[in-house]
Amino acid sequence: MNDRVRVSEHSSASPPGIPGSTLTHVELVWIEKRIEHWIRFGRVAQERIIDRRRRAVSFRSNAVFAFVRWSSNCFGTIRSRIDIVRAVSRGEPYSTLPSVRPGGELLLSIHGWPKVERVLRAIDAVEAIGVDACDAAPEHWCHVHNRLTAGLEPRVYSIDRHRAWLQRRELRS
Numbered sequence: 001m002n003d004r005v006r007v008s009e010h011s012s013a014s015p016p017g018i019p020g021s022t023l024t025h026v027e028l029v030w031i032e033k034r035i036e037h038w039i040r041f042g043r044v045a046q047e048r049i050i051d052r053r054r055r056a057v058s059f060r061s062n063a064v065f066a067f068v069r070w071s072s073n074c075f076g077t078i079r080s081r082i083d084i085v086r087a088v089s090r091g092e093p094y095s096t097l098p099s100v101r102p103g104g105e106l107l108l109s110i111h112g113w114p115k116v117e118r119v120l121r122a123i124d125a126v127e128a129i130g131v132d133a134c135d136a137a138p139e140h141w142c143h144v145h146n147r148l149t150a151g152l153e154p155r156v157y158s159i160d161r162h163r164a165w166l167q168r169r170e171l172r173s
Contacts, residue, residue: 023058024087026067027099030054033072037099040066040082040123041133061089064107064134064141066123067100068116080116084108084141107138108145115148126157137165 023045028037031053039057042065046058059065064086071079085104088094094103110119122144123133140157147154 022061022090024061024063024085024104025056025058025101026065027054027056027101029099035071037067037069040068040120041127042066043134059087061087063087064136064138066119066133067097069099077113079111080113081111082108082116082119083110084119084145086138107141110145110148118148118154119144122154122157129157129159129162131157131159131162136162137168139165 026039027050028039029035030037042059043063044057045060045063048056048058050056064084066082066084069079069081069083070077083097083100084107085097085100086107087104088102092105095106096103097106108119110116126133126136126140136157140161144154
C-alpha cells in the first residue's frame with residue numbers, strides 16, 4: 001500500500017519533553033469546514049493540547065486506530081481520506097503517514113469521499129455487533145481495503161469471525 005517503509009527506532013518519534021517514547025503520535029487539526037483531522041476509533045494512551053486548533057494523541061504499540069483527514073476550499077471538498085493503522089513497536093518496519101510519528105502498519109488506506117463513507121459504514125457495522133472497531137481482526141481492515149480498491153463490497157464482519165480472531169490471537173500469545 002505504501003512504498004515508504006522504514007524500521008521503527010521511535011527515537012525521533014518522541015515529542016518534546018518525552019525522550020525515548022515508544023508511543024505512536026498523531027497530530028490532529030480542526031479548522032471548522034476547512035481542515036478536519038480526527039480519530040474515528042482507537043484507544044488513546046495520551047492526549048496533549050497544542051493550541052486551540054491542534055492537539056496530539058498517542059497510541060501504545062499494537063493499538064489499532066482510524067485516522068480521518070478531510071479538507072476543503074471555497075469550491076468544496078478537496079481531500080478526504082481514512083487510514084486504519086496499527087501502531088508499531090520498536091524495531092518493526094512501518095509506513096510513514098502525514099501527521100503520524102513515526103508511522104505505522106497500514107491496514108487500510110482509502111481516499112475519496114464515496115469510499116471513505118463506505119469504510120465509515122463498515123466501522124459502524126462492526127460496532128453494531130458489539131465489537132469495538134479497534135478490537136476487530138486487523139485482517140478485516142485489510143480485506144475492506146482490498147475489496148473497496150477493487151470496486152467490490154466487503155464481507156460483513158460477524159461475531160463468529162471475531163471469536164475466531166480472538167482464538168487465533170490467544171494461540172499466538
